Amino acid sequence: MNAPIDLTARTLQSLRDIDGVYGSFVISATGETRARDLPPVFDDRTLADSGMRIARLWEVIAEGGAPEYALLEFAEYNLFLRRVGNGCLCVVVPAHVNVLALRLASKWVARYFEPVAHKNTFFS
Amino acid sequence: MRGVDVKDSSSTETQAPDSSAAGRAQPGFRAHLQGIGLHDLVMLQNLVRASGVFVVLSGERTGSLHFARGQLLHAETGELVGDAAALEVLSWREGEFINSERTVPERTTVVASLDALLLRLAKDVEEIRQSEPPLTTATGVRRRMEGPTGFRTTHQGLGMPSQPPPMAPGLAAAATPGVAAVAPKTPTRAGEPRGGVTNVLVAPHGALIDGNGSDAETLAAKVGYMARLTDLVGQAMGAGEVRTVRVRTPVSDLTVRCYSDGHVAASLGPVDPSADAPPPPSSPPPSSFKVS
Numbered sequence: 001m002n003a004p005i006d007l008t009a010r011t012l013q014s015l016r017d018i019d020g021v022y023g024s025f026v027i028s029a030t031g032e033t034r035a036r037d038l039p040p041v042f043d044d045r046t047l048a049d050s051g052m053r054i055a056r057l058w059e060v061i062a063e064g065g066a067p068e069y070a071l072l073e074f075a076e077y078n079l080f081l082r083r084v085g086n087g088c089l090c091v092v093v094p095a096h097v098n099v100l101a102l103r104l105a106s107k108w109v110a111r112y113f114e115p116v117a118h119k120n121t122f123f124s
Numbered sequence: 125m126r127g128v129d130v131k132d133s134s135s136t137e138t139q140a141p142d143s144s145a146a147g148r149a150q151p152g153f154r155a156h157l158q159g160i161g162l163h164d165l166v167m168l169q170n171l172v173r174a175s176g177v178f179v180v181l182s183g184e185r186t187g188s189l190h191f192a193r194g195q196l197l198h199a200e201t202g203e204l205v206g207d208a209a210a211l212e213v214l215s216w217r218e219g220e221f222i223n224s225e226r227t228v229p230e231r232t233t234v235v236a237s238l239d240a241l242l243l244r245l246a247k248d249v250e251e252i253r254q255s256e257p258p259l260t261t262a263t264g265v266r267r268r269m270e271g272p273t274g275f276r277t278t279h280q281g282l283g284m285p286s287q288p289p290p291m292a293p294g295l296a297a298a299a300t301p302g303v304a305a306v307a308p309k310t311p312t313r314a315g316e317p318r319g320g321v322t323n324v325l326v327a328p329h330g331a332l333i334d335g336n337g338s339d340a341e342t343l344a345a346k347v348g349y350m351a352r353l354t355d356l357v358g359q360a361m362g363a364g365e366v367r368t369v370r371v372r373t374p375v376s377d378l379t380v381r382c383y384s385d386g387h388v389a390a391s392l393g394p395v396d397p398s399a400d401a402p403p404p405p406s407s408p409p410p411s412s413f414k415v416s
Contacts, residue, residue, distance in 0.1 A: 053353050073368040076362070
């Protein structure tokens with residue numbers, strides 16, 4: 001059974017309450033997009049290409065200890081990563097984002113995805 | 125390639141020196157200024173009724189503006205001459221403004237007055253600003269994914285070629301934008317040894333250059349791969365160059381700094397709560413030209 005889409009979308013949208021957040025998406029352990037709340041310019045191909053690499057990166061990062069989060073800082077914007085279920089929550093944020101607030105908000109989002117991950121096949 | 129004589133010590137080549145100007149000392153001061161807009165520079169020439177040829181370098185683009193008694197008589201860049209060239213050159217936002225020793229030619233190709241040209245540019249900029257949606261990261265990503273757009277459309281109707289003209293390769297070598305973003309300097313050593321902290325400096329090909337702390341080699345291999353994967357993520361998402369990767373675990377902070385030359389420096393140590401503090405918002409640099 002799939003996750004309730006509306007609630008999933010609404011859960012991701014809650015991250016936008018944090019000043020500056022552009023959007024977010026969730027990928028499985030293999031990098032497939034499982035949920036998204038992003039402007040349309042981030043098309044499926046973009047997410048497919050990046051999802052695969054983010055999944056591999058997350059695997060490397062998690063080697064030797066489960067990280068709470070990772071922040072990838074680029075010239076244009078940043079990407080905040082956090083584990084959800086077997087996958088990864090990716091939040092597109094500006095450089096000046098409040099990381100503390102993002103950590104708390106993403107924790108709530110991760111909680112939503114945990115039961116989904118365990119009871120359903122969201123991340124399989 | 126057009127012959128342009130630029131007296132610029134940073135230039136690696138000088139083309140077609142003008143014998144009539146050779147050895148003629150210019151009276152007055154020679155200025156080395158930085159952070160001034162091109163419009164201000166040309167208005168200054170107008171104000172002091174200057175005569176001379178000024179070469180404008182901006183990235184890989186080259187143009188020249190010819191003044192006689194403060195009036196802009198001739199302009200050229202690539203295949204453009206006259207008003208179209210003047211508008212094109214004056215739309216460049218940063219670069220170098222070099223007083224060439226070339227003599228002012230007789231020809232007059234710029235019809236519009238300098239004031240009219242600058243006014244038109246100001247209007248074009250304003251129209252573009254109003255017609256564009258606010259620049260969000262999303263639109264920025266889309267633009268980057270679409271690639272460079274070549275010439276802007278602000279000068280349509282003035283004989284703008286559909287393809288960018290070939291640049292003058294000789295002068296391109298001399299271009300040194302005045303206020304380019306300063307890339308952080310690659311360190312030559314890993315961070316200072318501290319208790320409980322592992323520091324590494326990794327070469328672009330992944331070899332450990334310098335390191336201290338426990339298991340520096342393992343950390344070097346890990347961060348080298350992390351940097352590469354992050355770079356690929358940035359490319360896929362149109363996020364630009366990777367700067368830093370920060371990883372927080374319940375007991376440690378890992379900070380990986382990526383340099384534009386491919387070197388990677390990393391530090392793994394106890395949790396640093398200050399790492400969560402947001403950096404101050406940065407404002408875009410103003411348009412500016414370096415004057416030689």
